[in-house]
Amino acid sequence: MMPDSLKYEILVFGCGNVIFADDGFGYEVISRLEKMELPKNVGLIDAGTGAPFYLMSLMDESCITKKIIIVDIIDFKLPPGTLKILSINDLSKIKKYTFDAHDMPLSNYLIKAKNAGMDVVIVGCQAKRVTTPDIEVGLTKEVKDSLDDAVKLVLQELSR
Structure with a gap:
């Protein structure tokens, strides 16, 4: 049986881990979206590092x-904070989508x-610093400064 959190026509997944600096980007975007009034058919999920498990459920x-x-x-060697x-088709260029921390490639489920x-x-933001395995809570200035524009990109995608 599918969890209620996945019973939406559009799902926005924030991925990453808040304890590894810029890896908390997805969480921060979801946090901002949760404070907005979104269409009723949109679900928001702070997936953390568990996105493959949520996506598996969608195959029902x-x-x-x-x-x-x-x-x-993302890491495309762009200036930190750059949104893309x-x-x-771009998934194979994202190392963490080929093998994540739990050895469950996210790209397989997205494909x-x-x-x-x-x-x-995928709304990607070029990270400046990901501290895995060292703990560092909080985004770098460059990534934090991209949050408003990232939210705008998600809102644009919701209306397409």
Whole structure:
């Protein structure tokens, strides 16, 4: 049975871990979106490092989700804080999507979602510092300064 948190036409997943500096970007974007009035068909999920588990649940035939928006840090060697909209085809260029901390590649589930007919978009932010395994809570200034624009990008994606 599918969890109620996944029973939306559009799902926005904030990925990452708040205890590893800029890896908390996804959480921060979701936190801002939670304070807004969004359409009733939009669900917000602070997925942390568990996005593969949520995405597995979406493979249920009773799933009504038509669009998935992933919000996460990326490493494309861009200036820190740079935002980039990525498609499913860009996933192979993102190391953490090939193997995450739990050895469950997120990209496999996103590709399955796309093949099941869901629209998949990634709102990525170039990280400046990810401290794994050392703990550092809080975003760098560059990534923190990109949060408002990241929220705007998600809101634009919701209306497409």
